Amino acid sequence: MPRLVDHDERRSAIVAAAWRLLAARGIDGISMRDLATEAGYTNGALSHYFAGKDEILRTAYEYVIEATNSRIASATRRRTGRSALRTLCHELMPLTDEATLEARIAMSLWQRAMTDTAMAEVNNAAVAEWKVRMAQLWNEAVAAGELPARDIGVGVELLMTTIFGLQVTAVLDPRTTSRVDQIRLVDAILDGGP
Template identity: 45%
Template sequence: MPKLVDHAERRDRIIRAAWRIIAERGIDAATMREIAREAGYANGALTHYFADKDSLLRAAYEYVYAATNQRVAVSVHGLTGVEALRAFCREVLPLDDLTVDEARVVLAVWSRMTVDADLLDVHAASMRAWRDDIVRWLGEGRALGRVRSGTADEVLADHLITLLMGAQVLVLSGDVAGPSAQEQLLEEWLGRLGRP
């Protein structure tokens, strides 16, 4: 009887292998051969799922974004306004080993965006979706009287995304942006929302 292959599971295994290599050893170490070895497959097996390294890197980036969004969905469930914003930010900020590894993957993939228009489109769509959520939560905060800032919600959303993306970069420099520093920065930013 022929062996049944779960193609979705195999594709996911390859993506997770790429993610681990990038997080642990950097993007240069993530060759197709090394990813295949890490996933436990022959080098040629990857071409059945990914045309080239760029398509695999896009999938690794999408994997990080999807994993973050799954955590966000759980964390913000039942929350609105500023509380939802805080929960969202705590899932995006690199505050623990997992999210620091995700930051390493994201930063490695960002460097490819200058030459990969498809990857840039994936990133832009991700940031638009987050921005829309942030604007919605800010609006809820205004309706509840918790957001009183005179700055437009769209501008506040851009500020917050900049803070979150900056933390992805700075966390790799060590104590400069460790978890306690990030949490303090977040709380100060959220606290300013209540000031007219």
């Protein structure tokens, strides 16, 4: 009797291999042959699960976003207002080894998103969703008297830009991006200044 193949399990294994290679080598250091070897398959076997390298990389990026969203949902579940907003920011920031690894992978994939419309759409949809949630929580915090009333749209843009900058800095120069400094920076934005 032929062995049943779990299609989703194989796709997940290939994406996990892509994650490992992206973290170790960046996007320029990955070929289909490398992906197949890392995943434990033949090069031709990958075509049964993905249309090509671009689809594998897009799926890896979607996985980064899903992992982040899962952490955000879990961490903010019992929080509201400023506490929930601050926690959401912390889950996007490279405060842990896992989040720093995800930032490293995301940075590598941003390069591809500059020329891959589908990957750019994945990125932009995730960022838009995070901004909407930030604005909702910020409004909630203002209504509860936890944050000063001000232009929330500008505040959200400042938070997202800062968080992306922290991701880049944590990957390229981790000595200057301590956990305490990152948290202090986001708190300064939330509270209206240093």
